[in-house]
Amino acid sequence: MLTLQLSDFSVEEFLAHYWQKKPVLIRQGFPGFYDLIRPDELAGLACEPQIESRVIYRQDGVWQAETGPFESYGRFGKKDWTLVVQAVDHWSPDVADLVQAFSFIPKWRLDDVMISYAATGGGVGPHIDLYDVFICQGSGRRHWRVGDRGNHHQFAAHPALLHTAPFEAIIDAELTAGDILYIPPGFPHEGICLEHSMSFSVGFRSKSARDMLSGLADYLIDHDVGTALISDAGRPLHTKQGHINQSDLALVKAQMQSILDDEQVMADFVGTFLSKTKCELDLQVIEDDEEITPEALLDMLHNGELRRTGGLRCFYLDQTVDQGVCYVDGERYAFGAAARDAVIALCDHDIVDAVILEKGLHLAAFVDALVDWVNQGYWYAE
Numbered sequence: 001m002l003t004l005q006l007s008d009f010s011v012e013e014f015l016a017h018y019w020q021k022k023p024v025l026i027r028q029g030f031p032g033f034y035d036l037i038r039p040d041e042l043a044g045l046a047c048e049p050q051i052e053s054r055v056i057y058r059q060d061g062v063w064q065a066e067t068g069p070f071e072s073y074g075r076f077g078k079k080d081w082t083l084v085v086q087a088v089d090h091w092s093p094d095v096a097d098l099v100q101a102f103s104f105i106p107k108w109r110l111d112d113v114m115i116s117y118a119a120t121g122g123g124v125g126p127h128i129d130l131y132d133v134f135i136c137q138g139s140g141r142r143h144w145r146v147g148d149r150g151n152h153h154q155f156a157a158h159p160a161l162l163h164t165a166p167f168e169a170i171i172d173a174e175l176t177a178g179d180i181l182y183i184p185p186g187f188p189h190e191g192i193c194l195e196h197s198m199s200f201s202v203g204f205r206s207k208s209a210r211d212m213l214s215g216l217a218d219y220l221i222d223h224d225v226g227t228a229l230i231s232d233a234g235r236p237l238h239t240k241q242g243h244i245n246q247s248d249l250a251l252v253k254a255q256m257q258s259i260l261d262d263e264q265v266m267a268d269f270v271g272t273f274l275s276k277t278k279c280e281l282d283l284q285v286i287e288d289d290e291e292i293t294p295e296a297l298l299d300m301l302h303n304g305e306l307r308r309t310g311g312l313r314c315f316y317l318d319q320t321v322d323q324g325v326c327y328v329d330g331e332r333y334a335f336g337a338a339a340r341d342a343v344i345a346l347c348d349h350d351i352v353d354a355v356i357l358e359k360g361l362h363l364a365a366f367v368d369a370l371v372d373w374v375n376q377g378y379w380y381a382e
Helices: 011-017 039-044 093-100 209-222 246-260 265-274 294-303 337-348 360-361 364-376
Strands: 025-026 053-059 062-067 082-087 110-118 134-136 143-149 154-159 161-163 169-175 180-183 189-193 198-202 307-308 325-328 331-334 379-381
Touching: 025 169, 039 110, 053 364, 062 154, 062 161, 093 198, 110 180, 143 180, 169 180, 209 265, 246 265, 265 325, 265 331, 294 364, 325 337, 337 360, 337 364, 360 364, 364 379
Parallel strands: none
Antiparallel strands: 025 180, 053 062, 053 082, 082 110, 110 198, 134 180, 134 198, 143 169, 143 189, 154 161, 307 379, 325 331
16 A cells, blocks of 8 residues: 655645645655556556547647547657546556545545556646646656646647646656655646656546536435425515515525525435546446355455445545445435444445444345445455
8 A cells, every 4th residue: 555755744734735725746755656557558448438538649739639449559659649547546456546645635525546658758738727636756757847826828729628828837847756746726737758657646626616506406306305485474565576675585595595504405415416426437247146145245354355446436424424324426325323333434444344344244234235335346355
């Protein structure tokens, strides 16, 4: 398991002074770091239609971008191109382990682990991201420049590439294996490959209010919640039919606020909404004739471990965990108060065994859910 090494400050100091505030270069954050996936394996993933990938290159000085799947890469030449593959943590357990090094950020904020392989001179151009990213340098060397936040001019260098105008660098450095560059949202940056290299980017992204409200509306419809109409008995005389006055606006806002103030509704919505996966999971579904039984599951846990499939999102909230509630891949599961500790352990740990899940293994509903999840490929035996 990779362990983040911070020599210049503690994790607490990082969160207080850098997280979402300013970029920082962490030299040898992963001493002895090596590529968690080979370039040919990454190229193979980009051949699969269910995996999001892009090749970004320059042709006669003009930026180009193509989306996968790709059958071959020879036509891109020996320099000035980059292969980018999203959510590789969903498909490689070794890459998924990289996320654990940043466990001081809750997983509901995790976007994915994006990996790029770049030939000499390759890069994606100067740009600004709207999410936090830890860029972990693997094999090879890359030259990174990071500018300060500000009113930077952005333009479309290609229909699929939003670039930013030249900027003055506040970080200008060459990264080698084990170095980590943290960049918060809004800071322009550009990396140029100095030799064939790999880069592992652990991204953290929050949801916009628009996305959350849209998701809440869908949740209310799907669960037939929030159907009560405004009641305004004792209304005073109204003399201007076209006017929505302050008291009426307050009624509308109060009606909507009552949903936001409902702890149960909001906990279930947030749990299900944030546990939905954005990208496809590598689910190894067990065939009907080979499905495991509760007895087989218990034997697996007492003699080994279960590992969560990379990218699977599994959460609990204070408002509902005492009821033994957890949210897995967009679904709510309730096992009762006796399952509280097991639910917390299941969500907090990527790898579980009989000791960690002890209290839950005495509950038939919890065991049955585990059996179902293993048969669906959400957890698997190593």
